[in-house]
Amino acid sequence: xxxxxxxxxxxxxxxxxxxxxxxxxxxxxxxxxxxxxxxxxxxxxxxxxxxxxxxxxxxxxxxxxxxxxxxxxxxxxxxxxxxxxxxxxxxxxxxxxxxxxxxxxxxxxxxxxxxxxxxxxxxxxxxxxxxxxxxxxxxxxxxxxxxxxxxxxxxxxxxxxxxxxxxxxxxxxxxxxxxxxxxxxxxxxxxxxxxxxxxxxxxxxxxxxxxxxxxxxxxxxxxxxxxxxxxxxxxxxxxxxxxxxxxxxxxxxxxxxxxxxxxxxxxxxxxxxxxxxxxxxxxxxxxxxxxxxxxxxxxxxxxxxxxxxxxxxxxxxxxxxxxxxxx
Numbered sequence: 001x002x003x004x005x006x007x008x009x010x011x012x013x014x015x016x017x018x019x020x021x022x023x024x025x026x027x028x029x030x031x032x033x034x035x036x037x038x039x040x041x042x043x044x045x046x047x048x049x050x051x052x053x054x055x056x057x058x059x060x061x062x063x064x065x066x067x068x069x070x071x072x073x074x075x076x077x078x079x080x081x082x083x084x085x086x087x088x089x090x091x092x093x094x095x096x097x098x099x100x101x102x103x104x105x106x107x108x109x110x111x112x113x114x115x116x117x118x119x120x121x122x123x124x125x126x127x128x129x130x131x132x133x134x135x136x137x138x139x140x141x142x143x144x145x146x147x148x149x150x151x152x153x154x155x156x157x158x159x160x161x162x163x164x165x166x167x168x169x170x171x172x173x174x175x176x177x178x179x180x181x182x183x184x185x186x187x188x189x190x191x192x193x194x195x196x197x198x199x200x201x202x203x204x205x206x207x208x209x210x211x212x213x214x215x216x217x218x219x220x221x222x223x224x225x226x227x228x229x230x231x232x233x234x235x236x237x238x239x240x241x242x243x244x245x246x247x248x249x250x251x252x253x254x255x256x257x258x259x260x261x262x263x264x265x266x267x268x269x270x271x272x273x274x275x276x277x278x279x280x281x282x283x284x285x286x287x288x289x290x291x292x293x294x295x296x297x298x299x300x301x302x303x304x305x306x307x308x309x310x311x312x313x314x315x316x317x318x319x320x321x322x323x324x325x326x327x
Contacts, residue, residue, distance in 0.1 A: 005080045006030075007179055008088035010151060011100030013132045014107025016163045016171065017084050020100070023172050025082040028179075033074060035067055035085035049121075086139060089156055090149055096179050099157040099193070100171075103164045103201065104129050154193050154238060154270055162198040166261040171196075174262065177229070187233055187266050195236055195243070195265035199255045200303045202236070202263070203244040205288040208296045211253050219250065224258035231255065236265035237281040242308055244285050246275060256301040286310045 007024060009017045018034065025032035043049060071091045074081070089097040102110075108128035122128035143151050154160050159178050163171055174196055177183035187194045214220070223231060234248030245252055246268050255263045269275035275284045291311045298305055 005078075006083060006092060006095040007098060007175070008083040008085065008092050008095045009098050009100065010086045010089055010157070011098075012102050012104075012107055013135060014110040015100035015102040016110070016168060017100050019168050020163075020171055020175065021082050021084045023168070024175060027172070027176065028082070030080055030082050032082040032084065035071070035083070035088070037084075038067060038070075086151060087143060087147070090143075090147060096159065096175075097157045098175060098178075099154065099160045101160065101162050101164075103198075104133065106164050107132055152240065154195075154267055158188055158192045158194065159196065160193045160267075161196040162201065162262070164198045164201060166196075166198065170262065174229070183229065184233060184264055187264075191266060193267055194233070195267055196262045197236070197243055197265050199252055199260055199263045200301075201243065201305070202234075202252060202265075203242055203285070203289050203305060203308075204249055204252070204293060204297045205244050205246065205284070206249050207293060208253075208300045211250060211300075214250055214253060220254045220257045223251065223254040228255065228260045228262050228264065231260075231264055233264040233266040235268045237269045237275045237284060238267060238271065239282045239285050240271045242285060242289075244281075244289060253301065256303065 007021075007028075007030075009021045011017050018036065021032055021034070024030075043052065068087070068091070071083070071085060071088055074083070075088075075091045075093075083092065083095075088095070089099075105125065108122075108125050111132065112122055112125065112128050122131060140151055143149055149156070159175065161171055161174065174183060178188060178194065181188075184194050231251055232248075234251055235246040236248075237244050237246050243265075248265075252263060269281040269284075271282060272280045275281050279287065285308070289308060289311065291307060294305050294307065294311065297303075
C-alpha cells in the first residue's frame with residue numbers, strides 16, 4: 001500500500017472542498033491549510049468582495065505573489081498536510097491531487113445556504129451562479145497568464161470527484177481510499193486521473209437499444225451487490241464541459257438502475273485529444289450525442305440530461321437534412 005505525503009484540493013466553487021478537506025484532515029490527523037480562507041480575509045481587509053479581489057489580483061501580482069510563496073514554502077517543508085487551494089496542485093509534487101466538481105446550479109444553491117460575509121454574498125440563485133462562473137473564469141485566466149497552467153484540464157489531477165449528488169461521507173471515504181492506495185490503484189498509478197462521476201450526469205454515445213436484455217439479466221443485481229468501488233472503471237471522454245461514455249454503457253446503465261451516486265472512470269480523451277478514429281473528444285461528442293439518443297437514455301433511466309449546445313441547435317434535424325432521412 002502506497003500512501004502519499006499530502007492531499008491537495010482544488011475544484012469548483014461550491015463543490016464542498018472545505019467540508020471534505022476539514023473532515024479528512026481530522027480523520028488523518030493532518031494540519032489543514034485553506035488558501036480560500038486566506039483570500040477571504042485579504043478581501044475583507046481591503047473591503048472587497050471575493051470576486052473584486054480576484055479581479056484586482058489580475059492587475060496586482062503582489063496578491064498572488066504572497067499566497068504563492070506561502071504555498072511554495074509549505075510544499076518545500078516536507079510536512080504532510082491537507083491543502084485547500086486552487087493552485088496547490090501546481091506547487092506540490094508528492095501529493096494526491098484532488099479536483100472536486102459539481103453541477104453549477106447545485107453549487108449556487110450551496111453557497112446561498114451557507115453564512116455570507118462582506119467578502120462573499122449573493123441575493124439569488126441566478127446571481128450566485130453568474131458570480132461563481134465569473135470568479136472561476138477570472139482565476140483560470142489569471143493562472144494561464146501568470147503560470148502557463150490551465151486549472152480546468154483534468155490531467156492536472158490524480159482524482160476528480162463529482163459531488164453533485166454524493167453525500168460528503170461517501171466522497172470522504174473514496175478520497176481516503178485513494179490516498180491509502182486502496183481505490184483503483186492501477187488507474188491512479190499508471191493513467192491518472194481516476195474519475196468518480198455522478199452517473200446521472202454522464203452522456204451515452206450508444207443507442208439504449210444496444211442494452212436490450214441487460215435489465216432482464218442478473219447484471220444489475222450483481223453490480224449493486226458488488227458496489228461502485230468494485231465496478232470496473234468506465235472509459236470516459238470529456239469535452240471541457242460534458243462527460244461521455246466511450247466504453248462501458250452496460251456498467252453505467254447498471255449503476256443508474258442500482259441507484260449509484262458515483263461511478264469510477266478512466267479518462268481516455270479530453271477536449272482536443274483523439275478518442276475514436278482520430279476524432280477529438282469535442283468532435284466525437286458532437287457527432288454521437290444527438291437529442292433522440294439523450295431522450296431515449298433519459299426515459300430508460302428516469303434521469304434528466306441538459307441538451308448540449310450542438311443538440312439545441314438541432315442535431316438530429318441537421319443530420320436528417322443532410323442525409324435525407326430521419327436518424
